[in-house]
Amino acid sequence: xxxxxxxxxxxxxxxxxxxxxxxxxxxxxxxxxxxxxxxxxxxxxxxxxxxxxxxxxxxxxxxxxxxxxxxxxxxxxxxxxxxxxxxxxxxxxxxxxxxxxxxxxxxxxxxxxxxxxxxxxxxxxxxxxxxxxxxxxxxxxxxxxxxxxxxxxxxxxxxxxxx
Numbered sequence: 448x449x450x451x452x453x454x455x456x457x458x459x460x461x462x463x464x465x466x467x468x469x470x471x472x473x474x475x476x477x478x479x480x481x482x483x484x485x486x487x488x489x490x491x492x493x494x495x496x497x498x499x500x501x502x503x504x505x506x507x508x509x510x511x512x513x514x515x516x517x518x519x520x521x522x523x524x525x526x527x528x529x530x531x532x533x534x535x536x537x538x539x540x541x542x543x544x545x546x547x548x549x550x551x552x553x554x555x556x557x558x559x560x561x562x563x564x565x566x567x568x569x570x571x572x573x574x575x576x577x578x579x580x581x582x583x584x585x586x587x588x589x590x591x592x593x594x595x596x597x598x599x600x601x602x603x604x605x606x607x608x609x610x
Contacts (some may be wrong), residue, residue: 450498453503453537464540465504469496473531485501488529490563493555498567501539501551508544514577518548518570525563533557547571563575 458466471478471488478486496519506515529535539553548570555563 450495452492453499456500457536459504459507462508462541462544464538465500465538467496467500467537469535469537471529471533471535472606475531478531482575486531488531490525490534493525493529493535493563494523494565496535497537497553497563497565500537501541501553501567502569504539504541504551505544505549507548508541509571511574514569515549515569516572517567521550521566521568523563523565524533526561526562529557529562531598539570542566543554 450571452469453467454469456465456467458464473486477489477492481487489568498520500551502515502517506513509515536556537553538556539551541549542552543550548568550566550568553565554561554568
């Protein structure tokens, strides 16, 4: 994952729900480049933050053994723009988990106000299905950065968190 649109998790209930935050700084390039003179957080990045929060919840449910890729955004509602200086709060709930994929419902808020809602579907892709040997989504670095290595039992941590 080249860009991570989550700063940290604030709550994580394995197999059920997760909450994460993203602080929006006016110094970020996307505020300058997206709509020059009108700094708003791009809706696509807002949805990506929800998808990353949900994808990590789904990945954890499968012990990070498969890549979890966004397959489809079933529904989405954007209620208002988001501006520099605001903190996004992402909350996702696992609705359905199957061998072939999963579905989550996500809500993005700032200051207690709902900004966006989405239902997102993910597909599971084994590393051998991609022609790549490694898990290209859930690298050890990503899990460490987000503190996810602490969520796995110690015996799984050694297997699932290569350094």
